[in-house]
Amino acid sequence: xxxxxxxxxxxxxxxxxxxxxxxxxxxxxxxxxxxxxxxxxxxxxxxxxxxxxxxxxxxxxxxxxxxxxxxxxxxxxxxxxxxxxxxxxxxxxxxxxxxxxxxxxxxxxxxxxxxxxxxxxxxxxxxxxxxxxxxxxxxxxxxxxxxxxxxxxxxxxxxxxxxxxxxxxxxxxxxxxxxxxxxxxxxxxxxxxxxxxxxxxxxxxxxxxxxxxxxxxxxxxxxxxxxxxxxxxxxxxxxxxxxxxxxxxxxxxxxxxxxxxxxxxxxxxxxxxxxxxxxxxxxxxxxxxxxxxxxxxxxxxxxxxxxxxxxxxxxxxxxxxxxxxxxxxxxxxxxxxxxxxxxxxxxxxxxxxxxxxxxxxxxxxxxxxxxxxxxxxxxxxxxxxxxxxxxxxxxxxxxxxxxxxxxxxxxxxxxxxxxxxxxxxx
Ligand code: HEC
Numbered sequence: 001x002x003x004x005x006x007x008x009x010x011x012x013x014x015x016x017x018x019x020x021x022x023x024x025x026x027x028x029x030x031x032x033x034x035x036x037x038x039x040x041x042x043x044x045x046x047x048x049x050x051x052x053x054x055x056x057x058x059x060x061x062x063x064x065x066x067x068x069x070x071x072x073x074x075x076x077x078x079x080x081x082x083x084x085x086x087x088x089x090x091x092x093x094x095x096x097x098x099x100x101x102x103x104x105x106x107x108x109x110x111x112x113x114x115x116x117x118x119x120x121x122x123x124x125x126x127x128x129x130x131x132x133x134x135x136x137x138x139x140x141x142x143x144x145x146x147x148x149x150x151x152x153x154x155x156x157x158x159x160x161x162x163x164x165x166x167x168x169x170x171x172x173x174x175x176x177x178x179x180x181x182x183x184x185x186x187x188x189x190x191x192x193x194x195x196x197x198x199x200x201x202x203x204x205x206x207x208x209x210x211x212x213x214x215x216x217x218x219x220x221x222x223x224x225x226x227x228x229x230x231x232x233x234x235x236x237x238x239x240x241x242x243x244x245x246x247x248x249x250x251x252x253x254x255x256x257x258x259x260x261x262x263x264x265x266x267x268x269x270x271x272x273x274x275x276x277x278x279x280x281x282x283x284x285x286x287x288x289x290x291x292x293x294x295x296x297x298x299x300x301x302x303x304x305x306x307x308x309x310x311x312x313x314x315x316x317x318x319x320x321x322x323x324x325x326x327x328x329x330x331x332x333x334x335x336x337x338x339x340x341x342x343x344x345x346x347x348x349x350x351x352x353x354x355x356x357x358x359x360x361x362x363x364x365x366x367x368x369x370x371x372x373x374x375x376x377x378x379x380x381x382x383x384x385x386x387x388x389x390x391x392x393x394x395x396x397x398x399x400x401x402x403x404x405x406x407x408x409x410x411x412x413x414x415x416x417x418x419x420x421x422x423x424x425x426x
Contacts, residue, residue: 017096018104019048025110026089027051030068032113033216039169040215040243046112048103055101059094068216069339076316076331077304080344081217120219121163124256126151128236131194133250136171136242142338143242146202147195148186148235149255158227160260161220164213164238167252173338175253176239177210178202179230185237195240199309201384202237209270209305209394210236214341221258223302225265226398241338267405268398271299271412273317273359275391277422280311282377285366289391291419292358296411297404299397301349304330305342307392310371311380312337314362317393322354329357329395337371348397361391381424 017023027035027045035041045051051058061067062085070083085093096102128149136143151157166172180186184204188196196203208228211219222228230236236255275289306315312335319327327349351357365377373387374380380389399405 016099016102017092018102018108019051019096020104020106020109022092022104023051023096024048026085026093028110028113030083030085030089033115034068036115040171040173042245048106048109052101052103055097059097062090062093069336071332071334071336071339071341072343073331073333076328077343077349078346080346083216119163119165119256121161121221121256121258124163125259126257128255128257130167130252130254133167133252134193134195134240134242136168136244136249136251138246138248139244142173142244144197144199145193145195145240145242146185146188146198147238147240147253148180148189149238150186150235151230153230153232153234156229156231157257158229158260158263159210159257160222160227161258162210162228163219163256163258164211165254165256166213167254168249169215170245171242171249171251172213172215172253173241173243174215174341175213175241176340177212177255178206178237178239179208179210180204180235180237181207181231181233183233183235185235198239199384199386201390202239203384204237206237207231207234209342211342212238217341223266225262226268227260227262227264228268229264243338266398267401268396269299269405269408271295271357271395271397271408272416273357273393273395274416274419275359275361276382276419277424278363278380278382278389278391279424280363280365280380280389282374282379283366285364285368286313287363287365288360289363290358290360291391291393292356293412293415295351295353295355295357296407297399298353299351299355299395299399299408301329301345301351301395301397303342303344303396305340305394305396306330306332306335307340307390307394308335308337308361308363309389310337310373310386311363311365311369311389312361312391313364313369314360315391315393316360317395318358319349319351320356320358322352327351330393342396351397357395359391359393363389381426
């Protein structure tokens with residue numbers, strides 16, 4: 001090698017990002033909540049040796065934005081706890097892998113963040129426990145279980161916060177919290193497992209939702225004045241999604257409720273949109289359905305949750321304001337059933353009366369879709385099992401007063417009956 005080339009190469013190597021100085025800060029901030037011993041990520045990324053082994057893979061999965069898992073497309077709603085890397089961070093990881101994943105000076109590496117054990121919101125007023133540990137099998141498909149937590153309360157209670165504490169972060173992928181006032185859920189419990197299996201729905205019409213669990217998301221108290229009222233006779237139901245690890249794993253999840261004496265003064269409401277008139281031909285790679293709902297009163301939007309099953313591909317929600325302007329509320333372009341968070345808007349979105357909410361769901365029922373549960377593809381209709389489909393959207397927000405609440409409730413329930421009536425017969 002000529003001296004010039006050596007000089008050039010070493011200059012280049014000196015420029016390459018190192019683990020200690022450039023890569024560790026990115027991984028520690030964005031990856032280790034899940035990629036640490038005992039958490040849901042399939043391997044830890046807490047040390048140089050662990051990261052070096054997978055440098056190329058890290059560059060690939062951050063480059064195509066499959067990691068960190070974060071579904072909403074930028075420009076369609078601005079959300080709290082957003083897990084996205086900047087283009088510069090992605091470029092750094094790529095350049096580091098390309099340079100052979102150098103370590104640099106270990107003294108330059110930041111300290112690994114510490115993770116607080118125990119209840120993040122402090123000691124709860126009520127702690128609900130699963131009746132017994134549930135064993136997630138070593139192998140096989142993901143497991144979707146419902147566990148029923150009877151509340152055993154004498155009067156209605158006002159809940160200012162909910163924290164779900166998974167018993168085993170290696171297998172607890174996420175949890176959705178539901179309220180059942182009908183008693184239907186507890187009847188479904190199988191004493192052998194302490195819960196019941198259910199994929200796309202809980203098997204009852206929820207009386208409400210409570211915060212669940214998503215790895216890496218921060219539990220929060222509700223805004224002052226917006227406690228959830230839970231009536232006597234209500235059960236809390238957790239829909240748990242488990243991811244087998246290769247070894248049988250036990251889970252004993254707890255739910256903490258934080259109470260307040262103050263009756264809620266704010267009027268929180270969830271608007272439901274849906275498409276149940278689903279009828280997808282085998283092989284159809286771009287099946288589209290939609291729904292729209294006009295707000296009869298103003299709504300201050302704070303959160304959004306979308307729902308499809310396995311062959312869902314894209315979901316979009318737009319608010320068409322009375323002045324003709326569009327507000328983009330959500331877009332997920334690569335739907336993954338396994339990452340259905342409730343997304344909290346960074347700033348509330350004010351929608352005036354007369355706003356038209358427009359939702360679009362797209363499905364890919366082709367053989368080329370690796371997530372298609374039918375091989376070969378089959379005709380798909382609406383339903384709750386993993387081989388059926390659903391298009392749903394739930395928009396959480398607040399209305400100004402009791403009258404507006406009633407008006408919105410009537411309109412939205414009426415709307416949903418219409419959606420239900422269009423279900424395709426089997
Ligand atoms: C919210 C939890 C979470 C965060 C944050 C997260 N991961 Fe992951 N990661 C997972 C899970 C779970 C899997 C297993 C596959 C799956 O379920 O999608 C995974 C898989 C991977 C894989 C293996 C992919 C493959 O195809 O085998 C790599 C590499 C990876 N993550 C890197 C990262 C990096 C780098 C970051 C940060 C920039 C990150 N992850 C952030 C949860 C997470």
